[in-house]
Structure formats: C-alpha cells, structure tokens
Amino acid sequence: MHGDLSAILAHHRYESLRLVQIMRDVMALHGCIAPATITHLAEALNLPRAQVEGVAGFYAFFASEPRGRFRILFSDNVTDEMAGSAELRARILDAFRIGLGEVSRDGLVSVGLTSCTGLCDQGPAMLVNGHAIARLTPARIGAISSLIRGGSPVDQWPENLFAIVSHLERKDRVLSSTLAPGEAIDAAMTRGAAGTLAEIRASNLRGRGGGGFPTGTKWEACARAPGPERFIVCNADEGEPGTFKDRELLTHHADLVLDGMTVAALAVGAQKGFLYLRGEYPFLIAPLEAALADRRAKNLLGPAIRGAVGFDFDVELHVGAGAYVCGEESALIESLEGKRGIPRNRPPFPVTHGYLQKPTVVNNVETLAAAALIAVHGAAWFREVGTTKSAGTKLHSVSGDVARPGIYEYPFGVSVRQVLDDCGARDTQAVQVGGPSGTLLTAGEIDRRLAIEDVPTAGAFMVFDRTRDMLDVAFNFARFFAHESCGFCTPCRVGTTLVRHMMARLSEGKGSRRDVKDLARVARLMKATSHCGLGTTAGNPILDALEKFQPAFVRRLPSLDVLPSFDLDEALAPAREATGRDDAGAHLDEEVP
Amino acid sequence: MSDEAPPTFLLDGHDVPFEPGQTILQAALAAGHYVPYLCFHREFKPHGSCKVCTVKLNGRTATSCTTPAHEGDEVLSNVPEIRELRRNLIQFLFTEGNHFCPSCEQSGNCTLQAVGYELGVTTGHYNPLFPNRPVDASHPDVLLDFNRCILCELCVRASSLVDQKSVFALSGRGITKHLIVNAESGRLADTNLDPADTAMSVCPVGAILHKRRGFRTPIGQRTYDEHPIREVAVRPHEEKP
Numbered sequence: 045m046h047g048d049l050s051a052i053l054a055h056h057r058y059e060s061l062r063l064v065q066i067m068r069d070v071m072a073l074h075g076c077i078a079p080a081t082i083t084h085l086a087e088a089l090n091l092p093r094a095q096v097e098g099v100a101g102f103y104a105f106f107a108s109e110p111r112g113r114f115r116i117l118f119s120d121n122v123t124d125e126m127a128g129s130a131e132l133r134a135r136i137l138d139a140f141r142i143g144l145g146e147v148s149r150d151g152l153v154s155v156g157l158t159s160c161t162g163l164c165d166q167g168p169a170m171l172v173n174g175h176a177i178a179r180l181t182p183a184r185i186g187a188i189s190s191l192i193r194g195g196s197p198v199d200q201w202p203e204n205l206f207a208i209v210s211h212l213e214r215k216d217r218v219l220s221s222t223l224a225p226g227e228a229i230d231a232a233m234t235r236g237a238a239g240t241l242a243e244i245r246a247s248n249l250r251g252r253g254g255g256g257f258p259t260g261t262k263w264e265a266c267a268r269a270p271g272p273e274r275f276i277v278c279n280a281d282e283g284e285p286g287t288f289k290d291r292e293l294l295t296h297h298a299d300l301v302l303d304g305m306t307v308a309a310l311a312v313g314a315q316k317g318f319l320y321l322r323g324e325y326p327f328l329i330a331p332l333e334a335a336l337a338d339r340r341a342k343n344l345l346g347p348a349i350r351g352a353v354g355f356d357f358d359v360e361l362h363v364g365a366g367a368y369v370c371g372e373e374s375a376l377i378e379s380l381e382g383k384r385g386i387p388r389n390r391p392p393f394p395v396t397h398g399y400l401q402k403p404t405v406v407n408n409v410e411t412l413a414a415a416a417l418i419a420v421h422g423a424a425w426f427r428e429v430g431t432t433k434s435a436g437t438k439l440h441s442v443s444g445d446v447a448r449p450g451i452y453e454y455p456f457g458v459s460v461r462q463v464l465d466d467c468g469a470r471d472t473q474a475v476q477v478g479g480p481s482g483t484l485l486t487a488g489e490i491d492r493r494l495a496i497e498d499v500p501t502a503g504a505f506m507v508f509d510r511t512r513d514m515l516d517v518a519f520n521f522a523r524f525f526a527h528e529s530c531g532f533c534t535p536c537r538v539g540t541t542l543v544r545h546m547m548a549r550l551s552e553g554k555g556s557r558r559d560v561k562d563l564a565r566v567a568r569l570m571k572a573t574s575h576c577g578l579g580t581t582a583g584n585p586i587l588d589a590l591e592k593f594q595p596a597f598v599r600r601l602p603s604l605d606v607l608p609s610f611d612l613d614e615a616l617a618p619a620r621e622a623t624g625r626d627d628a629g630a631h632l633d634e635e636v637p
Numbered sequence: 638m639s640d641e642a643p644p645t646f647l648l649d650g651h652d653v654p655f656e657p658g659q660t661i662l663q664a665a666l667a668a669g670h671y672v673p674y675l676c677f678h679r680e681f682k683p684h685g686s687c688k689v690c691t692v693k694l695n696g697r698t699a700t701s702c703t704t705p706a707h708e709g710d711e712v713l714s715n716v717p718e719i720r721e722l723r724r725n726l727i728q729f730l731f732t733e734g735n736h737f738c739p740s741c742e743q744s745g746n747c748t749l750q751a752v753g754y755e756l757g758v759t760t761g762h763y764n765p766l767f768p769n770r771p772v773d774a775s776h777p778d779v780l781l782d783f784n785r786c787i788l789c790e791l792c793v794r795a796s797s798l799v800d801q802k803s804v805f806a807l808s809g810r811g812i813t814k815h816l817i818v819n820a821e822s823g824r825l826a827d828t829n830l831d832p833a834d835t836a837m838s839v840c841p842v843g844a845i846l847h848k849r850r851g852f853r854t855p856i857g858q859r860t861y862d863e864h865p866i867r868e869v870a871v872r873p874h875e876e877k878p
Binding site for chain 1: 683684685686687688689691698700703705722725726729730732733762763764766787788797803804805806807808809810811812813814817818819820821823
C-alpha cells in the first residue's frame, strides 16, 4: 500500500503544495484516505499530521472511511430535482437495498448527494467514482445498476454513458470566435505589455465570475506590485448552482481561454499560470491536458513564446475536490497551495499577495476569453455592444422549465423576457438569476435587464414555472449553502445550518411564524457579518423568497404562532429501539392538544 | 497641531489614536476602549473568524480586529444595531455547542460567558443543535472538552506559532468543522502536548483544561465575577488573566 503511495507522491514530486492533487489520486486508488495514509503523507511531505487530516476533512470528495467500490453521488441542484432526480435515486437505493449515505454490506456501492455538478442543461446527473453521467433516465439507472453488479471498473463502462452534450443555443462574439490559437498572443505582443494593459483598461472589461471588478484595474495592480514572480490563475471552479458556461467554453474554446491567460501573463509579467478546474468536470481533464501539450508543441506555452526571448509562461492544471467556496479567489489560492479552502483576510488582495504571497491575477474563464478577443479586436470593438457599465457580451447558462436549455450569449443589457422567449419558457413563475447567491425575480420583473446597472449576474439563469413550489426551491438552496459553508466564520457556519433546519421544518408543515421571523433575522446577520461572499449571499434566496413568495411559506404554516420545536414521538425513538417495540402503545398521539 | 500627533479615528464619538498598521480593534483596546471579541488575542495576528468584534465602519459593517485603522474613520461599536448583531452571534455559538455554564469549570473565567453578560444575552434563542462531542480525557494532565469549543483557533495558532508543535488543527467544514489533535489515534495522550505549552493558556472557554485544578478559585471570586469584561479586557497586558 505504501508502495502505491510512493508512486503517487513521486508523480507529484513530493510537493506539499500539491497535497489536494495527491489526495485526489489517493482517493482514486484506495477509495478513501485512511488515518494511516494521512500519517504516511504527513511524514513524506514533512507537514504536521493534523494539517494533512484537516485538508482531507475539508473537501467533499475525500472520505476517511471506504465508501462503496462504486461511489455514486447524485447532483442535488434544484434543476436535477425538478428533472426527477429523487425518483431515480430511490430506484437505485431500492436496487441495492441501501439508504442514502450508506454503503452496501458487501462494500459494493454507496449512494450520496453532491452539490450541483454543472450539468443542469442535461440533468438529472450523477458522479460515479468521479465520472460524470448526465441525462439519467430509469433505463440508464437500470443499466448502471447492472454494470455495478457486474463489477467492471467504471472506465470500462460503455462510452456513450459518459457523453456530455453541448447546447450552444445563441452565439455572439465569444462563442462565434474563429481566432486561431496564438492570434491573441501575437496581437498582444504587437501592442506590448503597457499597450495591452491600456487596451484592457479602455475596454471596461469586468470580471465575469460575479464580482464585476474591472479586469484592467486588477491586471495593473498586479503588474505594479513589487517582486520578480507573478502568477495568472484561471478560475474554472464553476460551482454556482445552475452555471455551466465555463464547461462549454473550455470544451469548445479552450485555446481562446489559454490565449487569454497568456495575454494576461504578457501584460502583467507572469511566468506561471494555473487552471483550477472544478472536480465535477473530470471529462475536461484529458482534453485540457492535450490542449496544453499541443500549445507547448506550438511554442504558445513554455520558454520564449513565439520566439520572444524572456517571454516564458506555462500553465499547470489543478483539479478541485468538491468545494464551492474555492470559487472565491483567495480560497482558490489556498487550495492551490494544498490547504483547506478558507478565504483569506483582505487586504492584502491576491494582486499583491496571492499564490505563495506573490502578486497573482485570478480571472474567471469567460473573462480571460474576452481578454483574448480584446487583444485582437481592441477596446472600441468590445464596447460596441453591452451597456455603459457592462461592456461586451455575457454567457448565460439557461436551465429549468424551458424548452431549450443551454448556453445563450447576449450583449449585456438583454431583458429577462428576451431570454425567456428565446429559450421557450412557458408559464414562468420565477427566474433565479446568478444562482442561489444571485437574485430571484418574479414573473412581474421580467422586463429587468441583465447588467451591472440592473440585475448583475455570473451567468446562471434557472427558470421555474407555475407548477413549482418556491419554498422547495428555497429549501434546496438552503441545503446547498449549509453543505458548502467552509465553517470559518460564526455567522455563515451556524447561520446556514439554522436556515436549513428552519426550512426543513417549514417544508414539513411543522414550522411556526417564529421560524419565518428567525429566517429573516439569520439571513440579515449572515449578510452583515460574514467573512466572504458565500456567507454574505447565503441569505439572499431566503430573503428574496420571503419577500416575493410569502404565500409559499404561509401555505405550509400551521395556524399556531408557536409549535414545539422538537417532536415528542421522535424523541422516544431511542427508547423504542432499546426495547424492540414499535407498536401503537410505544408511540405518542400525533394530535396537537 | 504638531507634526508628531498620531493619526486618529472616531470610535463612538471618541478620538482614538493609532499607529500605522494597527487594526481598529488593536488601537481601540490600546486606548482603553472595549470592543467585544472572542477569537482575537494580543499576541497573535488577528484572523477574524468569530465576528463578535464587528463594527460599523463609515456606514458599513466590518470586522474590527482585521480591518486596518485609517485617519478619519468613523467607527460605531456600542450602538443598538451593532449590539444586536453581536448578541445574535453569541446566541449562534451557544446554539452550536453544548455550553452549560452552571456545571462548567470555566464559569466566571469564560470569555464567551462574560461577553454574553456584556451584551445582555439571556437565552440561546434558537433550537440548540446539541452536537454529540465526546470529551478526550486521555491525557494525564489535560482535559479536552470539545463540547465547549467555539473554534476560535487560538490553541491552533499558539501551538503552531509559539510552541512549534501543531498539536491542534481543524478538520471538517461548515457545521461539522471541529478541533482535532495531532495523532493518528485522535487522542490527546498520543500528542506531544505539554501542560506548560502556550496552547494550554489561550482557550477563551472551557475546552482545554488542566486536570486536578477544578474549582481552585471558588465560583463568585473569579475574573469576571469581580469585574465585567469591558474593564478586564482593556487592562494593561500583564494584568490580563
């Protein structure tokens, strides 16, 4: 066993910075990271054992005890739920006679939940030993159950099971780009570092990951920061539920994104880059590695790019392990350094103190693609479309109750109504723009515009028709934030869990008016005092739903103002178990006096 | 005004001088103004996780222990809106852990309890989570009671930065985040913790206790029994418990 570990460690050059990557490989090999393995890794990497254990305990894809030899994780996004995920899950649980979260007695299979896997346009979806399977149907579940019983390794399963399809429904400037690999680099080299910076600045390009920070300002701050070493990080940790645009950009326009990284490297003077890919997109690893190798062969990466002496830049692929918070740029950097993905205190910002405390630019995938286009076509061209404050175009990941889910690229400023019309949405009740951390819009608000001036968005666009209960939607989002809170700060760590509990009670019809009041109190506290964007936005879907869909909450409230917060009958369960009784006399009357 | 006058900011209407690089909380405490906190400690770089020191800074909420002070800042601390946020945070901590003050050896010396009194917290308000956290009594001289841990990371920081041992760390995430010790067995007895380590003396609650010292100081004569935390916390450093 230690021989296998040594091979993994050697492959990663015994670099403690690569701890998360090492642990991914250990999981793939052993199915868990056992206490003895942690001790071995700590000794080999010269790290405190407790620190290594802390990293293993942070990421959702790591487990300290063996899961099933086939570890199934169903995507738990609300769009998967709406597409019938629960029914399919029940089928497979029945087939193997296990409960959710359990391992079958023979150790063959375990079934659990994971946060949105970014396949919302082709859900319901699951991960089996890290491999993504989309478009689940009862027939596919049957086939998967048979394959598991047969015991053949997942990488020998029929290839068509793993097919991820693309739905590029509306292309604009980014998706219709036909630039050849390296064209943007050539253009940037012609402009020079200062000229490229000026062009990006003049373009008014803003970060596409949700923050909307001006990219030119970020690049300039990094370029000006003292020190010889700089880093460019492409944030492909696309974790916001309902978002899958980066998946498509990296599938169809990887070279444009990598060109953008190289343009950024030229502009700020960086020598090294990282592409941080979310662990839910394993199907992109091989194509991206191939794209990187191809670019090295073409002198688009590596030493003296395009023959320019001194222009050295290379990109390393890092893969995440199930942690939404790592989409926050400083948490992402911590993860890149092989640590728990806890957002750092700012200031200082990554542009001056990023990876290894050195100046670092972290940009979203789509931002870098846009930067490559600006290098070629110029700032004026870029600003031709969009709004004053939101220049250019934006990719929207459309899913939910629509006829044609997929990627829709529009100039900024498009109305919600336009998107709904184009994707064939009918009888729309609500749209969650920008994902759970974004904005919930009602049918009465669909003339609002998607741009920083009105409704800002990182690209998720989930549609709910009038058959949907918005309390269920809010409950799903509450579960998501409770699962993904990193736990660093009190308000988010405790608040997201209290919200989940209160939403569960309301959803079962056991909530009280006090719960409704407390939901708002907790949401406000998280917004005011949390450490990072996860916590400050975690209350948004609750506050929005309370304000805009109050009937959905009131409908499930019993008439009482106060209800006991505990279930007397449930409290007797341990006594029933101990005495082996389950007759009527061992239960309390359900009636409320 | 002379050139040597230090820069100042305004805290609840008082001018507070600060040295460049000081955070709002550091400067406030140095000038004798109390701002409640739990995870802050003068000896360590602030990390800002408990959020109890939240203030209103120029109209927006900010974590005062990690936010550098700037000339002319307007900071509100002891005002109803901020006190309510802090009260809610303390209630969160009482809800999250198992804090039974009457039976706790640390009662009267506990920062969580003292800040609770300071803020007028009378109940945990929310349904307690009642987590199942077995105590670790394996060490001959030290008791580790995870029920009371508020995850401030002071022992983690003290053990790695001062003691150079990394006896403590955090694992899990979200509500399952928990304190762990540096041993494959998970037992404190199997670590190299020494009762004289700095990590033993920084716990603001009763999670890390010396064995056989219980109730040496009777209840009623303990630090916060005699003086409220707003007085104790701003005493010159040497006098702090």
